[in-house]
Amino acid sequence: MLRVLYWLARTREAVEPNLRGLFSGKLTFSEFQQNVVEELRRPALYTKVFSGDAMSPTINEGVPPGQAGEKVVIRRLISPSERTVFLDDIVVCRDPTDDRRNYVRRVIAMPGEEMISDDPRDIPFSIPAGHCWVVRDNDKAIDAADSRKFGPLSFDLIHGRVLYSIRSPTNFTRIVNSKNAMRRDHIILAVEQSLLGD
Structure with a gap:
């Protein structure tokens, strides 16, 4: 049953954005089919090492500056x-x-939410459609860029969601995301976790 739910979720994720392209005339039916098949062949999870202390203590807690950080497990977000x-x-x-x-x-913060600063010189504004507001967890990492520096982030610039931080093969932590994300990611993680290897 888990694999059925996995393939249903993966198929939906692959079909929806390509269906929009097909209906808008940006894709031919052949291109639509090819894109969906290619997307389903790619794993939904991948790993990457991130350095820096911007997300400490959630990720890279205690990692000295200049050293490679923790490996994280990321769930690709197609659209x-x-x-x-x-x-x-x-x-x-x-x-x-x-x-x-x-x-x-x-x-x-998500689209439509009002942003109000502690600084009275800042003018309140709403997050525009198709954007969100992202920040670092570590307020001491003042050089680490986030929406306070570059403004609202377009959803198009988001590659994925972090599911785990891995310090070593025996020391890893599940990242706590929203309840909606945790529920959706559980199925993908249950099926693909064994494919990640080291």
Whole structure:
């Protein structure tokens, strides 16, 4: 039953964004089919090492500056939007000012939410449609860029959601995301976890 739910979830994730392309005329039916098949062949999970203390203590707690950080398990998000990214999720995103850089950040506001600063000189504003507000967990890492520096983040710049941080083969931690994300990711994690290896 778990594998059936897994393939249903994966198929839905692969079909939905490509279906929009098909109906809008951006994709032919052949391209639609090819994209869906290619997406289903790729695992939904992958690992990557992130350095820096921007997300400490959640990720890289106690890792000295300049050293490789923890490996994280990431769930790819094919078509990130309000339907797949939720408040309090820890996501991997591309820097909107430098597409060579990727960050791990926490989503703290969604489209339509009003942002009010502690600084009375800042003017309140609402998060625009198709965007969210992401921040670092470690307020002491003042050089680490987040939405306070680059503004609202387009959902299109989100690559995935962090599920685990791995310090060693015997020392790993499940990352607590939103309840919606934890429920959706559970099925993918249960089926693909064995494929991750080291």
